[in-house]
Amino acid sequence: MPPAAGSDDTVLTRVTALLGFATLAAAFAFAGCSTGDDAGPAVAVEPAVLYARMCARCHGADGRGDSEIKKTMPNVRDFHDPAFRARATSDAIVSVMMAGKGQMPAFGSSLSLPKMQALSGYVRRLGVTDGTLGAAP
Secondary structure (H helix, E strand, O other): OOOOOOOHHHHHHHHHHHHHHHHHHHHHHHOOOOOOOOOOOOOOOOHHHHHHHHOHHHHOOOOOOOHHHHHHOOOOOOOOOHHHHHHOOHHHHHHHHHHOEOOEOOOOOOOOHHHHHHHHHHHHHOOOOOOOOOOOO
16 A cells, blocks of 8 residues: 555655656756856967066067166166077076066966966067077077
8 A cells, every 4th residue: 555645755765766766967067067167269369468468568569678668667678688598498488487587577377388388489589680599599
């Protein structure tokens, strides 16, 4: 004989079934949702855009150093300087970007390593006229 309609067994069975259905419905509803931490699709790194956004203010659009900034910060790096070009490796440039140097802020927490690597290559190519980059990468 089946349990009576209002018995504890019937109520428990119905509640369990309802909770199971609600759990499945929630799982299907949230299956395609993002948590907000999703990095999204990968996009190509545009080092010229990064340079314009993060470096050109002090180092100038052409890498020679902004003339107004040089009035107050005479040691701002000129990426065309032959001495700099002869010793600047990509790793050394990335290290300076990560930690900062002098009045230059550190970008290690705001730029990913691939972006800094792409940006270091861009900096090394600024002012190249004869096709040589200077120090070996």
